[in-house]
Amino acid sequence: MRAVSRSLRQPAIIVWLCFLAVCAGVIARTHFSADLSAFLPRAPTEQQRVLVEQLRDGLVSRLILVGIDGGDATGRANVSRNVAAKLREDKRFSAINNGEPVGQARDERFVFEHRYQLSPAVTPERFSVAGLKDALADSLDLLTSSAGMMTKDLLPHDPTGEVAALVSQLDSGAQPAMQDGVWASRDGRRAVLLAQTASAGSDTDAQASAIAAIREAFAHAAPGASPYRLLMTGPGVFAVDTRDTIMRDVRWLSAASIALIVVLLLAVYRSVPTLLLGLMPVLSGVAAGVAAVSLVFGTVHGLTLGFGTTLIGEAVDYSIYLFVQSAGVERRESLKDWVASFWPTIRLGVLTSICGFASMLFSGFPGLVQLGLYSIVGLSTAGIVTRFVLPHALPQNFAIRDVSRLGKRLARFAAHASRLRAALAVLLLAAVAILLMHRHGLWSQELSALSPVPKASQDLDERLRADVGAPDVRYLVVVSAANEQAALERAEAVAHQLQPLVDAHVIAGYESPARYLPSDAAQRARIASLPSAADLRTRLAAALRDQTIRVKPEVFEPFIADVEAVRAQPPLRRADLQGTSMALAVDSLLTERDGRWTAMLPLRAAEGPELQAQTIRAAVAASQVPDALFVDMKAEADRLYQNYVREDIRLSLGGFAAIVVLLVLALRSPVRAARTLAPLVAAVIVVIAGLALAGKSLTILHLIGMLLIVAVGSNYALFFNYRAHAGRDAISPQTLVSLVIANLATVLGFGLLALSSVPMLKTFGLTVGPGAILALLFSAILAPRSGFSR
Amino acid sequence: MRAFYAALAAAVLCVTSTLAVAADASWTLDRLMNTLGAKKSGRAHFTETRYLKIAQEPLESSGELVFVAPDHLEKHTASPKPENLVVDGDMLTVDRNGRKVTIPLRNYPELGAFIESIRATLAGNRFALENAYTVSIDGKGDDWTMTLVPTDSRMKQKVSSITLAGTGAALARVEIRQADGDRSLMRLQDASAH
Numbered sequence: 001m002r003a004v005s006r007s008l009r010q011p012a013i014i015v016w017l018c019f020l021a022v023c024a025g026v027i028a029r030t031h032f033s034a035d036l037s038a039f040l041p042r043a044p045t046e047q048q049r050v051l052v053e054q055l056r057d058g059l060v061s062r063l064i065l066v067g068i069d070g071g072d073a074t075g076r077a078n079v080s081r082n083v084a085a086k087l088r089e090d091k092r093f094s095a096i097n098n099g100e101p102v103g104q105a106r107d108e109r110f111v112f113e114h115r116y117q118l119s120p121a122v123t124p125e126r127f128s129v130a131g132l133k134d135a136l137a138d139s140l141d142l143l144t145s146s147a148g149m150m151t152k153d154l155l156p157h158d159p160t161g162e163v164a165a166l167v168s169q170l171d172s173g174a175q176p177a178m179q180d181g182v183w184a185s186r187d188g189r190r191a192v193l194l195a196q197t198a199s200a201g202s203d204t205d206a207q208a209s210a211i212a213a214i215r216e217a218f219a220h221a222a223p224g225a226s227p228y229r230l231l232m233t234g235p236g237v238f239a240v241d242t243r244d245t246i247m248r249d250v251r252w253l254s255a256a257s258i259a260l261i262v263v264l265l266l267a268v269y270r271s272v273p274t275l276l277l278g279l280m281p282v283l284s285g286v287a288a289g290v291a292a293v294s295l296v297f298g299t300v301h302g303l304t305l306g307f308g309t310t311l312i313g314e315a316v317d318y319s320i321y322l323f324v325q326s327a328g329v330e331r332r333e334s335l336k337d338w339v340a341s342f343w344p345t346i347r348l349g350v351l352t353s354i355c356g357f358a359s360m361l362f363s364g365f366p367g368l369v370q371l372g373l374y375s376i377v378g379l380s381t382a383g384i385v386t387r388f389v390l391p392h393a394l395p396q397n398f399a400i401r402d403v404s405r406l407g408k409r410l411a412r413f414a415a416h417a418s419r420l421r422a423a424l425a426v427l428l429l430a431a432v433a434i435l436l437m438h439r440h441g442l443w444s445q446e447l448s449a450l451s452p453v454p455k456a457s458q459d460l461d462e463r464l465r466a467d468v469g470a471p472d473v474r475y476l477v478v479v480s481a482a483n484e485q486a487a488l489e490r491a492e493a494v495a496h497q498l499q500p501l502v503d504a505h506v507i508a509g510y511e512s513p514a515r516y517l518p519s520d521a522a523q524r525a526r527i528a529s530l531p532s533a534a535d536l537r538t539r540l541a542a543a544l545r546d547q548t549i550r551v552k553p554e555v556f557e558p559f560i561a562d563v564e565a566v567r568a569q570p571p572l573r574r575a576d577l578q579g580t581s582m583a584l585a586v587d588s589l590l591t592e593r594d595g596r597w598t599a600m601l602p603l604r605a606a607e608g609p610e611l612q613a614q615t616i617r618a619a620v621a622a623s624q625v626p627d628a629l630f631v632d633m634k635a636e637a638d639r640l641y642q643n644y645v646r647e648d649i650r651l652s653l654g655g656f657a658a659i660v661v662l663l664v665l666a667l668r669s670p671v672r673a674a675r676t677l678a679p680l681v682a683a684v685i686v687v688i689a690g691l692a693l694a695g696k697s698l699t700i701l702h703l704i705g706m707l708l709i710v711a712v713g714s715n716y717a718l719f720f721n722y723r724a725h726a727g728r729d730a731i732s733p734q735t736l737v738s739l740v741i742a743n744l745a746t747v748l749g750f751g752l753l754a755l756s757s758v759p760m761l762k763t764f765g766l767t768v769g770p771g772a773i774l775a776l777l778f779s780a781i782l783a784p785r786s787g788f789s790r
Numbered sequence: 791m792r793a794f795y796a797a798l799a800a801a802v803l804c805v806t807s808t809l810a811v812a813a814d815a816s817w818t819l820d821r822l823m824n825t826l827g828a829k830k831s832g833r834a835h836f837t838e839t840r841y842l843k844i845a846q847e848p849l850e851s852s853g854e855l856v857f858v859a860p861d862h863l864e865k866h867t868a869s870p871k872p873e874n875l876v877v878d879g880d881m882l883t884v885d886r887n888g889r890k891v892t893i894p895l896r897n898y899p900e901l902g903a904f905i906e907s908i909r910a911t912l913a914g915n916r917f918a919l920e921n922a923y924t925v926s927i928d929g930k931g932d933d934w935t936m937t938l939v940p941t942d943s944r945m946k947q948k949v950s951s952i953t954l955a956g957t958g959a960a961l962a963r964v965e966i967r968q969a970d971g972d973r974s975l976m977r978l979q980d981a982s983a984h
Contacts, residue, residue, distance in 0.1 A: 099894070143842065144849045145886060146865060146875050149948075149966070149974070150901070152842055168889070178881065181896035548870075550846040 010392040016385060020284060026291040034204070034243040034302035047629055050478050051636045059588035059600075060235065061201025062094075065464040066193040066214060067185070067231035068222075076191040077180035079228050082221035083214070084182075084193055090217075092210045095196040095584050099176065099183035103581055108167070110580045112154075115162040116563065117518060117572045122526040126160060127536070132543035135160040140549040156558045159540075169515065176468050185467035190231075192467045196584065197236060204243050207236030233461040238453045242758070246302040249756045254305065257312050260748045265316070268741055269323070270401045278319040280390060281382040285315045289378030293370050304370045306753070306761050310768070311375055313749020314353070314712060315382035317742035321346055322386055323400050324738035335391050342735075343387055348666045349715035350383040352659045356711020359655030360704060364644055367760070368704070406740075407733025414736055417780040424781050428682055431689035438692040443645065444699050454759065475603040475611060476631045477510075477620055480596055484574075487590060487597035488519035490625040494601055497619040506612055508604040513590035516582035523571040533564045648700035652707045659710060667721065676717045679778030680710045687771045701760055705767025712746060712768060713775025720783035731783070743776045819916060819927050822934055827914025829959045831858045834978040836865075842972045855978060857912045863905065877905055900945050907938055907952045908964060923952070932957050 054060055066083070068076050084098040116122050125131045139161045142151050154163060176183040176192060183192045195214060199206030214232060222228040265275050286308055293300045326338040357379070360372030435442070453461075477498070479490040491514040498510050514522070531539065537560055541553045577583035589600045605611045613632060620630045663673035684706045691698065716739055720731055750772060753765025833856050840849040853867040867873040874885040882905070883892045895902035903922040910918035919925055922945070923938035938952040947969055955963040964976040 101898075141871055143845065144840070144851045144870055145867065145873050147884070147886075148840065148842075148849070149904075149968070152844065152972070153970075155844060168891075178894040178896075181880070181894060549849060551844055552846060555844045 012389050012392050016284070016389045020287060023284075023287040023291040026294050027287065030290065030294040031299045032302060032305075033299045034246045046627075047631045047636050048640050050476065050629060050631045051633050051640070054476070054633065055235070056202045057200035059196075062197045062199070062236070062588070064195040064197060064210065064214065064232060064234040064236055065461070065468055066195060067233075067464050067467070068191040068193075068218075069189070069229040069231060071227040073179050073184070073188065073191075076184075076228065077182045079218070079221045079226075080182040080191040080193055083217045086217040086220060087195060087213065090213050092198055092206070092213055093195050094198045094587070095581065096193065097183075097196075098191070098193040099178055100181065103579075107580050107582065108163075110577070110582065111166050112158075112163055114572050114576070115158065115166060116530060116566045117523045117526060117569075118516070119162040119166055119526070121160070121162060121165055122529050124529040127529055127531050127539070129539045129542045132160065132539055133547075136543055136547060140547055140551065143549060156555050157562055159556055159559055183468065185463075190467065192464060194468055196588075201235040201239060204236075204239045208240045208243075211237060211240055231460060231464065233457065233464050238457060238461075241457065242453060243302070245757050246306060249758050249761065250302050250306040253752050253756060253761075254308065254312075257749050257752050260752070261312060261316055261745050264741065264744055264748065265320075268320075268401060268403065273395070274323065274398070274400055277390065277393060278316065278323060280393065281319050281385040282312050282315045284385045284389075285311060285378035285380075285382035288381035289374040292377040293374050296373060297366070297370060301367055301370055303367055303758065303760065304374050306756065306758065307371045307764065308374065308378070310746075310749040310753060310764070311378045311382075313746045314715075315379060316745045317715065318346060318350075318382055318386035319390060320742045320745065321738045322390060324403060324741065325732075325734055335394075339387070339391075344666075345718050346383065346386075346715075348662070349718055350379055351662055351666075352714040352718075353379050353711045355658040355662055356655050356707045358658070359651040359707060362647075362651050363704075364647060403737045404733060407737045410736040410740060411731075411733040414731065414780050414783070417783065420781045424682065424778060427686060431686045434689040434693055435685070442692055442698055444697040454757070474633050475507075475605060475616075476629075476633065477601040477603065477616075478598060478629045478631060479601075479625050480598045480627060482596070484590070484592070484597050485519050485521070487599040488514045488517065489521055490623075490628065491590075491599040491601060492519055492522055493623040493625050494620060494628055497623040498601070498603070498616075501615065501619055505606050506615055508606045510601050510603045511585065511589060512601045513586045513599050515585075516577060517572065517574055517586050517590070520571050527567055527569075527571075530563050530567050532567075533560050536560050536563055645700055645703075648703050652703045655707045656710060659714065663714070672721050675782065675784065676714065676721045677710070679717050679782045680713045680775050682778045682782075683713055683771050683774035684709050686774055687767060690770065691766065696766075699763065701763040702767055705764050705771070708764070708768045709771030709775060712750075712772055713779070716743060716776040717779040720779050739776060743772060746772045819925060819936075821931070822927060822936065823914040823916045825914070825931070825959045826912060826961075827859075829859070829912070829914075831982075832856075832912070832980070833982045834961075835981050836976050836978050838974060838976040840972070840974040843970065854981065857909070860913050860915070861909060863909045863912070877909065899942065900948055903940060903942065903945050904949065904952075904966075907954070908961075911936070911954055912961060929955075 068079050068083070070076075071079075080098045081100065084096045084100060084102075087093050087096045088102065111118065123131075126135065136159055139151075139155060139159050142148060142161075142164075143155070151164070158164075177186055177188065178184065179188055179191070183194075184190065185192055195210070197207060197210045199210070201207060211232065215230065218228075218230045222230075262275060262279075265278050266272075269275055269278065289308065289311065290300055290305070293304055321342060322338060325342050326335055354376050357372045357375040360368045361376070363369055363372070477494050479487060479494055481487040481490055491512045495510065495512045495514060498507070501507050502509055518526070530536075537553075540556055540560070544551060544553055574583075574586065577586060589602075591598050591600075603611075603616070611632075613630070617630050620628050660673060660677065663676055664670050667673050667676065687709065688698070688702070688706065691702065696702075719735055719739055747769055750765050751769040753761045754769050756762050756765060833854065835852070836855050837850065837852040840851075842849065850870075851867050852869050853865065853873075856862075856864040856866070861877070861879050863877040865875040867875075871886075874883075876883045876885075877895070880895050881892055882895050882898075882901070883890060885891075895905065906918050906922055909915075916925075919938065922942065923940055926937045926939075928935045928937070933955075934957075935953060935955045938954070940946045940949055940951075950967045950969050952967075953963075953965045954961060955965075960980060962978055964978070965973065966975075967973045
């Protein structure tokens with residue numbers, strides 16, 4: 001008790017407690033997230049901004065693809081119909097499509113009633129005598145066809161065939177295969193549904209709720225032991241899965257790493273108070289890291305906490321060094337001695353680690369920046385607390401278990417470790433040979449390699465997408481304007497240039513919000529093309545002469561009446577689309593953000609060779625719409641990734657250079673710096689060769705992992721080289737014990753990450769875990785020989 | 791009127807001749823269906839005449855009709871304008887003016903019922919016919935008439951009746967009367983290779 005109250009009077013302890021209180025205050029108000037936005041790169045160019053926004057909340061982000069497997073085709077179709085019927089009543093979805101003709105009557109009615117505002121064919125020429133004559137010839141021609149029985153009812157209202165033209169445009173998209181009246185996969189072994197959620201794909205909670213609704217509807221339609229299986233994919237599904245995985249992993253990783261380290265430390269210290277003291281710097285570091293990320297980013301990502309387990313593993317090293325290295329000597333004296341002889345080494349170790357993590361601060365991925373900041377703040381705090389706070393908190397009679405026996409054994413090994421140099425050389429040569437053999441295809445070339453979504457889910461997504469007939473948006477033209485009308489007008493100007501490309505089969509088709517909601521200007525121009533009733537009657541009578549099929553002019557009185565009525569109608573508004581499937585199209589293609597209206601025109605590539613991007617760019621430029629952008633999402637994504645590979649190679653080299661400079665300055669000898677780095681570089685080479693041998697392709701995450709091997713491993717290497725520099729001729733058994741325990745703690749922290757199902761954490765774990773062990777081992781093998789000569 | 795179908799096998803010929811002999815026996819829908827169903831494929835020229843109120847004279851078209859049991863039907867119009875219509879199972883493909891459209895019949899029940907009137911008759915599929923129509927039959931084996939009246943009210947708004955007539959397994963005439971008084975008459979002439 002007295003010891004505690006004495007401690008509380010120490011200024012350092014008071015400052016530390018205040019600091020912890022502030023951190024606790026910040027953390028209490030912190031918002032924790034686990035959405036996918038941390039994996040979406042910052043977008044340097046306008047095209048890439050479109051890409052990232054689409055991925056975040058675009059039309060594509062709202063789609064959930066549902067597959068129903070098993071049973072027979074009829075049964076699957078029934079399940080599909082039941083699921084769709086239930087979901088159509090659900091407010092969480094704005095559209096459910098499974099191939100059933102739901103809402104078709106309403107859409108047809110809308111098209112029929114607004115045909116003169118909607119049809120681009122409505123021009124003054126079309127309603128001249130010659131124009132009417134051509135249009136009539138086509139429509140009458142259709143009477144003799146098989147469809148004649150169906151179209152003849154429409155003829156008196158629509159002799160120019162606007163409805164047929166509009167409907168054929170709507171149907172132009174690629175349709176999935178049909179089986180028993182519902183969509184099916186191409187191989188006919190799955191029924192497929194497309195659900196469009198009302199909420200954006202980035203709203204993970206809403207997506208989770210929508211996914212639950214689909215599961216419930218399926219359980220209802222195919223209860224209990226039915227042979228049917230539900231498959232789901234889509235950005236929202238990925239987001240929810242990833243969040244759940246991250247949350248689950250973070251929980252068990254943190255718990256497991258703390259438990260393992262507690263067991264390890266208890267085994268060494270055999271004292272609960274010592275253990276608690278040892279965890280002091282770690283917990284302070286975690287608190288400070290979380291608080292710092294919260295203050296800088298506003299939210300803390302679940303991944304940051306997951307990565308935090310490695311921090312626990314590394315930060316606990318500092319107190320281990322203090323306890324073990326200063327043990328067995330009279331306390332006051334030994335502390336001073338420890339600070340004088342060991343602290344500079346540890347400080348240098350902390351600084352090299354910080355150099356490594358600092359490179360993450362400049363990454364284009366917000367998630368990595370968080371990890372970098374968290375680690376830097378956490379490690380510095382742990383180091384400072386170990387140096388300035390922990391010594392004051394130690395009780396007068398502080399001692400740990402005697403580890404000298406272990407120490408002696410380790411010293412014997414260390415003394416003979418240099419004999420393994422030849423073996424190390426062979427291993428290194430083998431590793432280099434492996435890397436040379438695997439140098440092609442060693443690096444992953446796609447952005448998706450960074451995706452937190454497991455490969456199996458990506459494959460399922462690709463299969464279902466192919467089944468539904470490619471609703472993935474790869475090519476887009478994006479126009480923006482200050483208001484809705486201007487955006488629509490610009491979309492029309494671009495569409496005007498795109499139409500000839502469709503006719504020339506350069507592209508198979510395009511979508512545009514203006515197709516369903518033409519700008520007021522376009523609507524007014526169309527209405528103005530319509531002649532008065534008297535004029536129309538005269539022109540029609542003239543146009544009907546000399547037709548191969550003779551029709552009495554009186555037949556077309558409904559047409560004349562409809563045209564007269566539409567001339568008095570107000571322009572079509574967004575609200576008029578309510579309840580039609582066109583409303584959905586407009587909602588997804590015409591969006592407003594921060595007072596800026598954006599219209600998107602997705603292009604459908606023609607079958608066959610590569611899309612002629614140059615021709616399309618020229619057409620878009622010819623529309624003279626300012627800031628109109630043609631975006632190839634895949635090309636942008638790949639370009640983005642290549643930029644990141646380049647960026648991260650630069651950053652990693654920069655981080656490595658900073659560590660080199662730091663070591664040269666601190667050790668005041670390039671030779672000694674090289675000796676410190678040699679085992680670390682060797683560890684990196686062997687680890688990467690191992691990954692290549694296991695058939696893993698490398699991403700920028702591995703690159704960062706390599707830098708972390710150097711940053712973390714330097715702590716061990718320094719003890720072998722810096723100590724020698726300080727004048728002692730051998731590394732003490734006590735120090736060796738502390739190194740081995742510290743290394744174990746670090747490897748536990750990173751090693752646990754290797755078991756994570758989040759690819760990013762797994763990558764770090766697989767790279768840094770083995771790397772840390774090898775770094776210590778190689779450091780011992782390559783330690784200056786003279787140091788051990790007796 | 792010549793037969794729509796050529797005989798494909800001696801067995802089938804036997805059935806037809808037996809039928810001719812037994813012409814006096816009562817001619818039932820089942821017997822007609824059996825006779826029609828025995829033919830597995832066929833090919834015929836058609837001429838179709840439409841009498842529409844809006845047109846001042848009848849509209850003529852002609853071409854070829856192909857059937858392969860149990861559910862494949864093709865209608866190739868050659869004049870006045872080429873058009874290909876292929877029904878295979880549930881899918882209808884229309885190819886006209888260089889545009890090809892494929893739709894599932896299930897989603898267009900009226901169109902489906904209309905196509906079924908010819909297809910199910912040729913297939914001898916009584917179940918499919920009675921699914922959409924009230925069927926009545928008249929005449930004898932070598933000169934029968936079958937009248938279909940839609941059961942579905944929406945279909946009734948379009949079509950009042952479809953009358954099919956033929957000799958034995960050969961369909962010779964299809965007449966469609968629409969609810970608005972328009973009608974069309976298709977005459978068939980066998981074109982199968984023997």
